[in-house]
Amino acid sequence: MLFLMYLSVFLIAGVFVSFWIFNRYVLKLSESLFKSFLTYATFLILISAFGLSGYFSYPGWFLIIPILIISFYFYNAFYRHRFRKKHQFYKPLSIEYPPSSQLIFTTTNLQITRYRCILSKSTHDSIRIAHLSDMHLDLIPDSSFYEKVINAVNASNPHIAVLTGDFISRNEFLPQLYQCLKELNPRMGSYAVLGNHDIWEGAEETRRHLEMCGIKVVSAKCSLLKTKSGATVKICGDESPWGEELKCQETQYMPADLSIILTHTPDNMFKLSRKDADIVFSGHLHGGQWIFPLVGPPVSPSRYGRLFQQGHYLVNGTHHFISAGLGIVWYPLRIFCNPEITIIDVDL
């Protein structure tokens, strides 16, 4: 019994170290057979190494090493909890959950999250923004799900739709992307940046299909628009680290009442909060995609680990909305993590 407990501590530490290496290094590689091989190899080698170390070192002081690793993991969980408490600002106004007939494990249990964001700019204008991210068009979910998504966005009658990348998982789905997004019709237009998968699968082709749908792709540039009452809105895009970075001069010489930056990864949050932005939108982390009770999401492809995941944050005075996304990667499964559309009413 004691031996099994001893061994379990080693195996748990092995799992934590594998996830750390997977999130930090393996996930950054572009999709390929080599990446799949490296993923399974990382888990297999590390868990076996930790298991064997436990087996041969029993009983002994060597146990301190996995205990330190597990303690560090829980210290990180505590730090993350404190960070989120400090920076999480708005709670959603409402969350429209999927019908209870839909299981928590499906990939099509669409959730609509609504926020109100008060900027107090004294222009007495209000702009409704719909945020969509990480469609990851592939075989699953099928096109009927995305029809439902676009209908839900149109029904919420937004002024602007912002899309923060990873439209496709494979480039043969670009025609389907066109069929789906050409129906999107916000009152003042749609704006997008590309994500890592779009860039790996073909940035130019993805941009072309988005532009064909009437979506303006703001790759490392800005676009200016005016509301009916005359307030100006600037929308810029930063596609780093996979694509081009938004230069400071692009954002500075275009003053506007509302300044928005779109980026795929929340890892750019601190960098962009120092630029002239009121609101930053991002996605990429899929809200964790698989969230296990007590443990949280094991996979989080971020430099900051699981700090941001999804929701609203206020960092250095800049509002940051991170979407849980719509599609899936790897296994066709979302666990306690619904695909999400976010609707934000911004009071200027």
Ligand SMILES: [Fe+2]
């Ligand atoms: Fe991504």
